[in-house]
Amino acid sequence: MAASIEDVANAMFEIVKDGAGSKKYKPSDLTKMMVEKLETDKKTCKAAIKELVNSGRLVYTYFGGSFLEIPHKEGAAPD
Amino acid sequence: MTERLTDIGPPHYEKFLPPVVKENYGKWKYHEILKPGVMVHVSESGAKLFTVRMASPRLLATDTIRWIADLAEKYCGGYLRWTSRNNVEFLLTDESNIDPLIGEIKKNGFIIGGMGNSISNIVHTQGWVHCHSSATDASGIVKAVMDDLSQHFENMDLPGKLRIALACCLNMCGAVHCSDIAILGTHQRPPRIEHDTLDKFCEIPNVVSACPTAAIRPATVDGKPSVEVLEENCMYCGNCYTVCPSMPLNNAETDGISIWVGGKVSDARSIPKFSKLAIPFIPNNPPRWPEVVEAVHNIVDVWAKNAKKYERMGDWIERIGWPEFFRLTGIEFTKYHIDDFKHAGLSFKRTAQMRHLPEE
Amino acid sequence: MTERLTDIGPPHYEKFLPPVVKENYGKWKYHEILKPGVMVHVSESGAKLFTVRMASPRLLATDTIRWIADLAEKYCGGYLRWTSRNNVEFLLTDESNIDPLIGEIKKNGFIIGGMGNSISNIVHTQGWVHCHSSATDASGIVKAVMDDLSQHFENMDLPGKLRIALACCLNMCGAVHCSDIAILGTHQRPPRIEHDTLDKFCEIPNVVSACPTAAIRPATVDGKPSVEVLEENCMYCGNCYTVCPSMPLNNAETDGISIWVGGKVSDARSIPKFSKLAIPFIPNNPPRWPEVVEAVHNIVDVWAKNAKKYERMGDWIERIGWPEFFRLTGIEFTKYHIDDFKHAGLSFKRTAQMRHLPEE
Amino acid sequence: MADEKATPLLDELEKGPYPSFVREIKLAAKNNKMAAGVLHQLEKSYRDKIGYWKHGGIVGVMGYGGGVIGRYSALPDDFPEVAHFHTLRVNQPAGWFYTADVLRKICDMWDKHGSGLTNMHGSTGDMVLLGTRTEELESVFGELTKMGFDLGGSGSDVRTPSCCVGPARCEWACFDTLKTCYEITQHYQDELHRPAFPYKYKFKFAGCANDCVAAIARSDMSFIGTWKDDIQQDDEEIKNYAKAGLDIQSDVVENCPGKCMTWDPDNMKLTIDNSYCLKCMHCINVLPKALRPGKQRGVTILLGAKAPIVEGALLSSVLIPFYDIDNEGLDDLFELVEDGIWDVWTENGKNRERVGEFIQRVGMGNFLESIGLEPDPHMISHPRDNPYIFFDQEDEEEEA
Amino acid sequence: MADEKATPLLDELEKGPYPSFVREIKLAAKNNKMAAGVLHQLEKSYRDKIGYWKHGGIVGVMGYGGGVIGRYSALPDDFPEVAHFHTLRVNQPAGWFYTADVLRKICDMWDKHGSGLTNMHGSTGDMVLLGTRTEELESVFGELTKMGFDLGGSGSDVRTPSCCVGPARCEWACFDTLKTCYEITQHYQDELHRPAFPYKYKFKFAGCANDCVAAIARSDMSFIGTWKDDIQQDDEEIKNYAKAGLDIQSDVVENCPGKCMTWDPDNMKLTIDNSYCLKCMHCINVLPKALRPGKQRGVTILLGAKAPIVEGALLSSVLIPFYDIDNEGLDDLFELVEDGIWDVWTENGKNRERVGEFIQRVGMGNFLESIGLEPDPHMISHPRDNPYIFFDQEDEEEEA
Ligand code: SRM
Ligand code: SRM
Ligand code: SRM
Ligand code: SRM
């Protein structure tokens, strides 16, 4: 059965959480990984990302390219 | 609390179009420049739209915008626009309002012009006012240069259009790379590496791959993962800093400006071209950067004196040849002028067609 | 036995100059083409030198050279030269010798011409006659093409000079890369790797670095040091074979010819240019390569019909535009025509200047 | 340190005939502490010849990945008013048309929540609200959307599209730049606000080859108006120009890059061989009453412009030589962009690789194949001059 | 296999109006087995659509590293006559002038020791003696030197220089191409015969911009004649051309790349603004009786041409914009070449890196500095358009 938006979002969140501090992911990275791992498509991934960001679980960050990260304390540089 | 709106996009432009535009949308027949800074567009229907173009420093206080709005209300039924070079355009239907409007504009210290064969506003960027990346200020140089050139904004006394742009670092926000004259903030030293924080703030593979000349490689410094820069491979582009805050380049002693000439965007007559290096480096000299002002003034003067009608800077230089450009402007030709990046060889002169002056 | 001479260099050219040349060396005033293949140079002194130009297949038997020597003796005091395009030039001082000389030349099956606005000899290379590297023959195609075009050798009926060159592989011995029409031997398959011998005959690091597209990397095959080729990165240039005999590319099924147009060498009017791809591939079809002959014929015809006086192939194409060239010649435009090597981006059309035909 | 409030260096830039940005900052600084803060930090920059802003900053409005540029002072102790100094990029109305009313509303809002300083406009085209604190961002956003405005792009997303004044005021617009700009902006709201690309993607729309919005130099996807049929010509008006003293031969004919014009001075007759016209606009520019673009109008769509970082600057190159956009609409285009260009680029582009760089890396031929467009000689200035052709290896009849 | 002696495919190439190489091979084959061998192996190539020569071969004459191209048949059993089939590159006399006498001597020698087949000439300019056996090489060499001839180059050495007919027969030669070619050839005998460079180095000499020896496209160091002062003009002869029906306006003036000519048809007066003349030769080519190059003559020296392998083809680029070679002589040039260019290139060039590729790799600015030449704007078609400038870091006043 195809993965739900919810499933994809959770899986994405785990990946980002595990990478925090060492590896940053772009939406396209996550989408590619999900399409590979789960039974899902790009549209679902897009919805999942929107869900994650709207709910505040992930935020977009920008440092030489846009990434999805766990929200961290604001400031000039991530810490 | 009302619902949080998102993704509504900008308001529909029709809301802001003056009635004469709505009625004659797509039906304009021709235009004429009536005098510097004032033109009329005439519709198939006979309707006329007068435009008065006012210089703007781009960085505007709300009070000034309110003053502009008041003028628009008084003379233009409340309608106005900005241009792609950040000038303000008042849109009038009543010709008799033109001069009073101009009177009020000038009284408040603003000027009118930038149309036809003139110098329009300098497209520019943030500089020390807002950007972390800058090798120089933006607004200050623009002000100093335009003070010096304002007669060419207020008059149409040039062979063709002259477009100046400024960017405060090599990121080149703006069309600096395709301007008749480009003023470019330029570093001269490799990045300083803050090894303490680098691993925390930056992804090392990203940093390494950011460098156009492969000058960066991973290194362990004091036991911490970091990077090192092969200084002889670095040409101070700052791209490493863009992706990694721990590699700043700015430097009070050595930052400054380079000047580029002969670019254009329009396809009129000749195809678009990049600006080419004229002056490799002028140190920062605030508040008025006199050397930059003089350099630009000189280039404008030599061009204005020698170019044919409609001949943009780059077309003129191509006609007379670069050696003649350097001779006429008195700018020194150095090894820095010779390209050494990827396509360098394509800028070498691979022909025997050449102008020689007879022996003196 | 006499002493073994070395490093004596070529004989001094003065030994071979006819007296009229020695006397008027550097004093020639003007020349005139009297008829196809015959011109006269007139000196400040009034002296005249007549030149009769004879086509040559370049590959000459000693008997033919002896025949040429005999003619020179009979009509030119024994003086003659070859041209940079491998034609023979008889150097006469006695105008009345011209026609008898031409008569003898023609009787022996040779022809006269190649001067002025004509097609001269095809500069070419070894092909299957002598070279290991060839993707096609040289002399055979040249013969077939020139048989077809000989009227343009014997007459001056073209808008300008037309220079054809042929090279039998991408090494491009000759000025193939700058010819009005270039005929180029072209492989279509990656090298076969003879792993057995490779390590013995070739230095692996040299082989790896020879590849322009980094398609070769070291590999161990059956326990022996060898290389592997990433086939999708290979564009069959043959440079690996040049440095390593164990990587032959030639292939009876897939070798053939590509056709290139619009190059030139002279600086007259426009600067020198490279030839550009017209036809990516035509299979080898000996003995007379009819498809190649026809392709060249077609290009020559279309150019001859449409170019202005003095307009070389490349200048003509630049005036009408490449889309029009493809339309007029009926040659198909394919993805192969779009450059994808190092400077590819510089050949993309980065302008909106364009000719559109009105809707049909 | 000298008098904290004095700005002797910046004061120099209040002098002179051109409007002064220092005057603007001072004007705002009268009632606004942030503006005062930026004034004083800037004076220090002028003294020290260096900027005092920290790198980047991760702030934004909820749910969006773009539209706000975070900015913090490097000297927050000296200039606490600009400890935060974030900008908002507000998507301008197409063509930068405004009414007095709406401007006043924005000003009022910005005096309340920000520095009172703006850029009208940013280089991409946005209205830039220059400087506010993190905690104000949501309020600003809320008030903006209430007024009908939204944020523009930043980061790896669609950037705020912009267009020339086009048919609203210009007689030469070959397509409706405002409508196209507006519709594309609306269609791509999601892509504008939620960065999902390898890097930024800019759209710009110019009504003709004069390119008054510098589309070919500054936008990943550049739309430039053009036409297919003959220039509309009014011979009487040409005579009028000639009689008025214009030198048609040297000013018009000799500047024509198509070399397709002839001028008969005796009969005051201008002849254009339109099949050679390059639609460059020059003759029309010089003779606006006499010449006009043809009637079969549309756009040339070009791809790939960008500033120099990393691989060197690029101008856009032709992707679609001619498209009758006003009549054929945007749907086919949306498909090409989304299912073609973006798909391939997002799948295969490297981080921070603009689409122009991507095409150069993978090869235009391969790129066209992957997005399903036929190669067209209009896409190139000339065919390849190197013999390094990758032939398709379809019929692999050789030894394996 | 069919009749060993029949050559039905090649026979096809004896037909037709153009002189036939097959006829030549057959002519030689009458008395020469090697020639017969190559004929039959070639017929097989025509049948099979593939060449039958083995790669390379290390043969030569004693003490030399160049001048002989070793060649062996891939089918020595089928074609034993061409089991060996080496060529000798014989350095031609400058300008390819010969006497009947010397030609006959060479022919006799070659009939005795070789295949009786030649190329008159090879693409570099040598007389190519096409095909002999290893054991004949020394005899051929001995007889050649006795006649006053020597071998040309091959391998990583100076290649046989060549030149256009120049002052020997051409009114446009701006320097003595034959003398320069001869003197440079003699001066570099050692470098010609003993390969010591990263790769080949070719010299070619053309008397004017017509470049009748394709110097700019085919020689690492290209000499092209030019002049500095005004074109010599004979107004009477111009009138004669015009009266004879030549359209000076369209044939001459409109083709001038310097755009520096005007034609007054009423007075039949041609005016040249010589300060804008690009010395392209076109007007002179069309009006040889009326126009001639100026009197202050010399050469432009350009560097770096080569065929595409490896980095893509190059044309030479300007190194010395003007040099009065006939009067100033060759000594300074020898110094620049030996102590400058060759020194730097041999020291730093990679294996098989031509000098043109080398300059592109290290940068023209650095190259000029290393050979001690001042940068000159004549060396470039335009200054850099990317901002990636390597500034000298002389005054390193920063932290270490
Ligand atoms: C208002 C504006 C469009 C907008 O949507 O805002 C505009 C408006 C007009 N442009 Fe433009 N151009 C505007 C920016 C540009 C730009 C972009 C830029 O400068 O960054 C260009 C490309 C410049 C370049 O090539 O570098 C541009 C290149 C032209 C040209 C071609 C000039 C040339 O000869 O190369 C023309 C034709 C002409 O002036 O004869 C033109 C002509 C015009 C006309 C006459 C069109 C018309 O019939 O209405 C308009 C008034 C001309 C004038 O100012 O002299 N406009 N025009 C822009 C005013 C900017 C300003 O405040 O100065
Ligand atoms: C004999 C030869 C020089 C030599 O030392 O051998 C030679 C001789 C002359 N050339 Fe040449 N050119 C010779 C090869 C070349 C080459 C090299 C090549 O073809 O590989 C070129 C460069 C071609 C190119 O650009 O690709 C060449 C480009 C010219 C030109 C410029 C043509 C142009 O319009 O681009 C002229 C001027 C003209 O013909 O009006 C010229 C003019 C001449 C003149 C008229 C010069 C003179 O006053 O004596 C000579 C007779 C012209 C003719 O054949 O029509 N010669 N000429 C070469 C004869 C080759 C042959 O057998 O056909
Ligand atoms: C605000 C603005 C300059 C201005 O004063 O007008 C701007 C400001 C910045 N640009 Fe830009 N760019 C701005 C228009 C441009 C343009 C012009 C355009 O869009 O027409 C360009 C050149 C065209 C192009 O996209 O290539 C431009 C090319 C860059 C680049 C180089 C990108 C590249 O691919 O080469 C960077 C660096 C980056 O993205 O990593 C950059 C990065 C930046 C950053 C975000 C600095 C950074 O390294 O992250 C700057 C933030 C400054 C600040 O503190 O506010 N900015 N930037 C312009 C946007 C305002 C607006 O939304 O209207
Ligand atoms: C004989 C000749 C062709 C002809 O039929 O005329 C020739 C024949 C060969 N050339 Fe050549 N080249 C010949 C003139 C040229 C020219 C033209 C010129 O010199 O004006 C070029 C282009 C100009 C240049 O130097 O770039 C030329 C560019 C090459 C190249 C590519 C070199 C490069 O840097 O791109 C190679 C490959 C190599 O050297 O590795 C090559 C290699 C070869 C070799 C030695 C094959 C090899 O891979 O080792 C050929 C031997 C063929 C044979 O069996 O006889 N040959 N070669 C020409 C020399 C005759 C002579 O001495 O007069």
Ligand code: SF4
């Ligand atoms: S040009 Fe550089 S310093 Fe200036 S605003 Fe853009 S990124 Fe910042």
Ligand code: SF4
């Ligand atoms: S400044 Fe540019 S060239 Fe220097 S290390 Fe950083 S990215 Fe590389």
Ligand code: SF4
């Ligand atoms: S072009 Fe290639 S195949 Fe022909 S002679 Fe030269 S190296 Fe040999």
Ligand code: SF4
């Ligand atoms: S043929 Fe050329 S591209 Fe292919 S592997 Fe050999 S060197 Fe590389």
Ligand code: SF4
């Ligand atoms: S680009 Fe063309 S249509 Fe648009 S404003 Fe400029 S001139 Fe008018």
Ligand code: SF4
């Ligand atoms: S639009 Fe340009 S190319 Fe066309 S006729 Fe006018 S000037 Fe010539």
Ligand code: SF4
């Ligand atoms: S290059 Fe010039 S000088 Fe030499 S033969 Fe040709 S036309 Fe004469």
Ligand code: SF4
């Ligand atoms: S030599 Fe060439 S550039 Fe000089 S005047 Fe004659 S045609 Fe013009």
